[in-house]
Amino acid sequence: MRALIQRVIDASVTVDDCITGQIGPGLLILVCAMQGDEEASAEKLAARIGKLRIFRDDAGKMNRSLLDTGGKALVVSQFTLAADTRSGNRPGFSAAAPPDQGRALYEHFAHSLRDLGITVATGEFGADMQVALTNSGPVTIWMDTADRG
Template sequence: MRALVQRVTEAYVSVDGEVLGQIGPGLVVLVGIARSDGDAHIEYIVSKTVNLRIFEDDEGRFNLSALDVGADLLVISQFTLYADTRRGRRPGFTEAAPPDTASDVFETTLGRFKESGLRVETGRFQAHMHVEIHNDGPVTIMLDSADRGL
């Protein structure tokens, strides 16, 4: 599982002009799900995301986590995080989980984020979404459960 985590001042996601999720200060989390992802991958990404110290303390240092500051989360499914661009000009997505599997894993992931106690918003799985992100910093971090040997 991969997550591209971006610190934002605000963000929203819409489908066909309808806003489905909107947050104030917090994190946008773009989640890519691989074929082999399961509970251990979900736990790693969720725990790492909500505990990542990328918010500034009173001295301007990255010392506070989303949990510490009560950040909002906008969590969006994005299979393109598993794009393979090694050959040719068209990316391949063979490492990404098929939609039916990815949908179940994504719903479980959303549930785990909600269990953190933070306010969680999302878009619509497998829809063409418009995501407006107002980056703060910018601070953008890539997380990959494969980095933990999972």
């Protein structure tokens, strides 16, 4: 699975003029299930993100995790993280998991974060979403559970 993680002061996702998920301080996590991913991939990614030390400690160093701070997570499905831009002007998305599998892994990822004790809000899988955020830092990190070359 792939994720783009942004440390935020606040973030929200809106579908059809209705807010479907909203958080205060924490992480906005854009996530994409890839071909070949399994539930173990979602669990591994959730565990890594929950323990990722990108929040400031009392000395101002990035030394605390989402679990340490009690921050929240806003998880948004983002199949375009699978974009292949190596040729032409139009990205290809064939590396993304099929929609049914993508939805199941997206939901399992959010559930795995909740199992760690993290409060999770979500977007709506497959919907046209508007995402708003105030990035803190800015801190933006790319993660992938597999070495895809």
